[in-house]
Amino acid sequence: MFDRDDISYRVVRNDEEQYSIWPVPRDLPAGWHAEGAEGTRQECLDHIGKVWTDMRPASLRLRMAEAD
Template sequence: MTNPFDDTHGTFHVLVNEDAQYSLWPVFAGIPAGWRPVLEDATHDDALAFVEANWAEPGMAGTRGKSPC
């Protein structure tokens, strides 16, 4: 069985949290607390392209406004 989060034939929302982290989320799953949709009912490829175009610094999002020390 395919993991629904990896299903390239599935339909997805793109979610974002307060740290500007993005997630592809299957449409059948409820949106978790702390996340909001920024793209709805997209193909896997379209959702992934949206994330790649909008998540400028994936490794740095959680450190926004925080001291490195």
């Protein structure tokens, strides 16, 4: 139902700085927050492609930085 291109989506991000898209009409799942961008499914995926350049969870990036 929510994989259609005729509804609006929003870009969401969790505390590990991982991104996803979520249909605007639905409440956000626990642990996810609206990132600010909204649009078509493809517009949201394109936005994620630009801003999510490091796929590692934030906790892993922090641990790796501390190990250096």
